[in-house]
Amino acid sequence: MIKSTEFQKRRKQLLQQIGNTSLVILSSAPMRPRTGDAFYDYRQNSDFYYLTGFHEPEAIAILAPKRKEGEFILFNRPRNRDEEIWDGARAGQEGACQDYDADQSFPIAEFEKMLPDLLEGREHIHCTLGVNKEFDETLFKAINKIRGKIRSGLQPPIAFIDITPSIHELRLFKSPGEMALMRKAIDISVAAHGRAMQTCKPGLYEYQLEAEMMHEFFREGARQTAYTSIVGSGANTCVLHYIANKKRIEDNDLVLIDAGAEYENYASDITRTFPASGKFSAEQRAIYEIVLAAQLAAIKVAKPGAPWPAMQNAIIKELTEGLLELGLLKGKRDDLIEKQAYLPFYMHKSGHWLGLDVHDVGRYRTNGKWRTLQPNMVLTVEPGIYISKDIPGVPSRWHNIGIRIEDDVLITEKGCDVLSKNLVKEIDDIEALMR
Ligand code: GLY
Ligand code: MN
Ligand code: MN
Numbered sequence: 001m002i003k004s005t006e007f008q009k010r011r012k013q014l015l016q017q018i019g020n021t022s023l024v025i026l027s028s029a030p031m032r033p034r035t036g037d038a039f040y041d042y043r044q045n046s047d048f049y050y051l052t053g054f055h056e057p058e059a060i061a062i063l064a065p066k067r068k069e070g071e072f073i074l075f076n077r078p079r080n081r082d083e084e085i086w087d088g089a090r091a092g093q094e095g096a097c098q099d100y101d102a103d104q105s106f107p108i109a110e111f112e113k114m115l116p117d118l119l120e121g122r123e124h125i126h127c128t129l130g131v132n133k134e135f136d137e138t139l140f141k142a143i144n145k146i147r148g149k150i151r152s153g154l155q156p157p158i159a160f161i162d163i164t165p166s167i168h169e170l171r172l173f174k175s176p177g178e179m180a181l182m183r184k185a186i187d188i189s190v191a192a193h194g195r196a197m198q199t200c201k202p203g204l205y206e207y208q209l210e211a212e213m214m215h216e217f218f219r220e221g222a223r224q225t226a227y228t229s230i231v232g233s234g235a236n237t238c239v240l241h242y243i244a245n246k247k248r249i250e251d252n253d254l255v256l257i258d259a260g261a262e263y264e265n266y267a268s269d270i271t272r273t274f275p276a277s278g279k280f281s282a283e284q285r286a287i288y289e290i291v292l293a294a295q296l297a298a299i300k301v302a303k304p305g306a307p308w309p310a311m312q313n314a315i316i317k318e319l320t321e322g323l324l325e326l327g328l329l330k331g332k333r334d335d336l337i338e339k340q341a342y343l344p345f346y347m348h349k350s351g352h353w354l355g356l357d358v359h360d361v362g363r364y365r366t367n368g369k370w371r372t373l374q375p376n377m378v379l380t381v382e383p384g385i386y387i388s389k390d391i392p393g394v395p396s397r398w399h400n401i402g403i404r405i406e407d408d409v410l411i412t413e414k415g416c417d418v419l420s421k422n423l424v425k426e427i428d429d430i431e432a433l434m435r
Helices: 004-018 046-052 081-087 092-100 108-119 133-147 164-171 176-199 206-219 234-238 282-301 309-325 333-338 427-434
Strands: 022-027 033-035 060-063 072-076 104-107 124-127 159-162 230-233 254-259 261-263 270-275 378-381 384-387 401-404 407-411 416-418
Touching: 004 022, 004 046, 004 060, 004 092, 004 164, 022 046, 046 060, 046 164, 060 108, 072 092, 072 108, 092 104, 104 108, 108 133, 176 206, 176 254, 176 261, 176 270, 176 407, 176 427, 206 230, 206 254, 230 234, 234 254, 234 384, 234 401, 254 401, 270 282, 270 401, 270 427, 282 309, 282 378, 282 384, 282 401, 282 407, 282 427, 309 333
Parallel strands: 022 124, 072 104, 124 159
Antiparallel strands: 022 060, 060 072, 230 254, 254 270, 378 407, 384 401, 407 416
């Protein structure tokens, strides 16, 4: 659990950035209907959660620096016994103040009426525009109301500023409280991947391995995945975001599982690839060793000061050399790298930030330059080689070998900590675990 003092600290940091004549308005995630009157599982908007810790839908948070009645206002659902009997307890106005440290809380139905007063005299409005049509309309209606009274001395805002970059810059650097939750999410995923490897045998269906993963997630209190699990075997290992997970797993198949638990809103994102039979073939082994070498080379350069492309450059060098050695690429190494000859085999990037979102927020470039890694950033390192039968000129013995190896990495003062290091990834260790 993140302590309420940490949410307070985040709000304070944000307020320091925006100045006293500004106002922040943030909206919770909407509920999304799935069928008829049944809804998708509710997941709070990550930015809203990051600043408030509030889990309910139909809420709006306002930060109003130097406002005398209090700087943090939460508009949320009032208590309602009839509805709570069906859907469970709500914080209500009292809970918003007591449990979430709002200085004031009002029923969400009051928001539209109160908004003009809150906006009046504030020069810069920090919010998201173009995300929620209904919210945008409410905001502009309130502003037009103030504009209509300009001759009475009311002052409408003069600028709208996208709030997300400021929040995302804070979110990029993980606190000890966040790291505890991320480590938990990752540990659950590590156990789940190990369980799937141990259960795997030819004749099972991909979804049965997915079920083994979910079993481990749920029993450890991770009720959501951080993204839809990818469980691909055979040719499906070459489909990067394969999520059908419904093929029978055959004897000579490789199995690629890219799956991660979400724990208390924090994501993990791990991929392992292993042979269905428990024993790598010569070709599978050869490609696996190249991908593993590339992944280890990328992890080696992941340290403070390294520019973001350092991992990708290390991966490309290893993959190109490896494919050249096997005769799957032909030419001179440097020319092949220059021409991006690896692209038919490796068509994605080295990884991404990881946090509340699986593809977490935070800029990769700032001021026109690649960002350098700094302590407390968390990222994935996930090279792969995917030899679909559509790549021209590749002998058929290499076909349907798709391998990705993905770990979650925390940048530390001295280098990095591979948070998912307890999950086997050397060939001998995978084969031993599967035995
Ligand atoms: N699972 C999506 C990714 O690895 O980025
Ligand atoms: Mn992944
Ligand atoms: Mn990833």
